Amino acid sequence: MATGHSLGASGYGCRQGQSGRAGHRTSLNLSADPPARGSASIHHMKPNDTLRPGERLFALLLVIFAGYAFWESYGISGFRGLTTGGVMPMLASCVMLLTGLVFLSDSLRKPRAPDSGLAGVIAYLFPLRVVLFTLLVAIYVAAIPSVGFLSASGGLLFLTIWALWRKGPIPALLISLLSIGAIYVLFRVVFQVVLPIGSLWR
Structure with a gap:
């Protein structure tokens, strides 16, 4: 009799455990927010669905x-x-x-x-940034015969790094000087390329 009572109690406990787990899963499913009705259409929309200008x-x-x-x-x-x-x-x-x-x-x-x-x-x-940098490159090309390749390239690098990186003028100046030094060593010393000096320094 004791064995029968223990078996019945264990069976009842298993049924209670299974019903508890099922209820827990049901509560989790009910507590989860249903997906928004418009979210599927948002995910399926592509950024190039509309015709770009031009x-x-x-x-x-x-x-x-x-x-x-x-x-x-x-x-x-x-x-x-x-x-x-x-x-x-x-x-x-x-x-x-x-x-x-x-x-x-x-x-x-x-x-x-x-x-x-x-x-x-x-x-x-032609956004404003593209127009400004195009003008800057045109000024750089026009300034090479006067100030030379290294000076014009250093000024161009300094302005572009300062404008795009936005870390201040000191880091932009250091990176520009290091880049110009590397260009000078590579082209003038290693490859023996004659760089334009500029009429201003003659």
Whole structure:
């Protein structure tokens, strides 16, 4: 009888344990927040679903340029053989043409962006930072005959590192000096390349 009571008690304890674990799992499932209804659509959205400013025009110009390049490549030797001089240009222009057609068809399926006008294209292609650094590079090229290659390159490195890294002028100056020193040792001492000195130091 004692054995029967112990078996019954153990069976009841097992059933209680299983029901407790099931209830715990149910409570965990109920306590978990259901996924938001719009989260799936957010995850499935891609950043290039909308047409970028100027993307369709660029694809069209790429197709036109690739077609012109293929025509010029065909004029070299035509299809007279695989070892002629126009085979590689024709192959490259053909790949460019097919890629441009894929880009153009993809851009035609995308919805038009609200800022896809001329002002939006200019703002997208030429942001202020790109314009400023383009002017800086133009000033650097124009300053090389006067101040020399090393001085102009050091100034360009200093300004770009200071503007982009934003760690202060002292670290930018140290990195610029180390870079110019490495350039001088590599090109002037090792390879014996004559660097432009500049008319200002003569």
